[in-house]
Amino acid sequence: MNVAILASVLFAVGLYGVLTRRDLIAVLASVEVMLGGASVMLVGLATTIESAAAPEAGVVEAVGLFIIILAAAEAAVALGIVMAVARRRRTTRVDDLTEVSG
Amino acid sequence: MTELLTQVVWWLLAATAVIGALAVVFTKDVMRMAIGLAAFLVAVAGLFLFYALPFLAVVQVFVYVGGVLVLFLFAIMLVHRAEEGRPGLESRHDIGSIALAVGIVVLVVMALRPLREATVVDPTSSGTAALAEMLLGPMLPHFEAAGVLLLLALVAVIVVVGGDDE
Numbered sequence: 001m002n003v004a005i006l007a008s009v010l011f012a013v014g015l016y017g018v019l020t021r022r023d024l025i026a027v028l029a030s031v032e033v034m035l036g037g038a039s040v041m042l043v044g045l046a047t048t049i050e051s052a053a054a055p056e057a058g059v060v061e062a063v064g065l066f067i068i069i070l071a072a073a074e075a076a077v078a079l080g081i082v083m084a085v086a087r088r089r090r091t092t093r094v095d096d097l098t099e100v101s102g
Numbered sequence: 103m104t105e106l107l108t109q110v111v112w113w114l115l116a117a118t119a120v121i122g123a124l125a126v127v128f129t130k131d132v133m134r135m136a137i138g139l140a141a142f143l144v145a146v147a148g149l150f151l152f153y154a155l156p157f158l159a160v161v162q163v164f165v166y167v168g169g170v171l172v173l174f175l176f177a178i179m180l181v182h183r184a185e186e187g188r189p190g191l192e193s194r195h196d197i198g199s200i201a202l203a204v205g206i207v208v209l210v211v212m213a214l215r216p217l218r219e220a221t222v223v224d225p226t227s228s229g230t231a232a233l234a235e236m237l238l239g240p241m242l243p244h245f246e247a248a249g250v251l252l253l254l255a256l257v258a259v260i261v262v263v264g265g266d267d268e
């Protein structure tokens with residue numbers, strides 16, 4: 001149960017950062033915190049909670065591996081977009097990037 | 103004694119993760135944010151190790167601390183270089199975001215309350231043989247899809263970052 005509280009606190013802290021940070025890179029770092037919280041939840045619950053349908057051997061590690069792969073791809077693409085935006089618009093503040101087109 | 107030590111290790115890892123996460127979200131200094139992220143990611147790797155998933159912990163350190171974090175540092179150096187005089191990272195704190203974050207914690211904890219905790223971490227879940235059996239057996243389509251996704255991400259980053267200069 002402790003691990004569920006820890007993971008949801010980490011997720012909530014990351015969510016708060018995504019909502020309140022005003023810089024694109026800081027928003028992305030907060031998204032990484034959210035993803036970390038989610039994987040702590042997965043790993044912690046899968047290995048400690050008593051359940052009738054215990055996961056097959058290797059499933060938890062495989063799913064955790066997929067979370068890490070997705071997060072790495074997401075971070076690479078998102079930071080690439082941040083670089084392109086910063087070069088074109090000379091800012092990474094989300095308040096200055098409110099236009100959808102143009 | 104071992105039980106106490108286990109508890110101490112868990113709480114140390116949890117405290118490091120939470121402090122790192124708080125640093126990412128609340129600090130004004132961009133380098134402190136990066137160091138907070140590093141502490142958070144290492145603590146998460148430690149938690150994987152704690153739950154008897156050593157391979158996942160190694161991958162977490164390699165990919166996150168060695169890859170994603172370095173990517174963040176490069177982005178910070180390239181983007182924030184021109185804005186030397188700026189006061190640093192800003193946040194706009196408001197009550198709605200606090201309510202949403204606290205609400206998520208309350209909802210998740212209430213939803214998971216009926217679950218009972220097993221006292222022992224199952225040691226049979228560790229070992230790379232079971233992971234290999236799983237990845238190259240029932241999860242082979244997912245594994246292939248992840249490879250395609252990484253290739254697509256690589257091409258996408260090249261197009262997005264290097265496309266318009268030439």
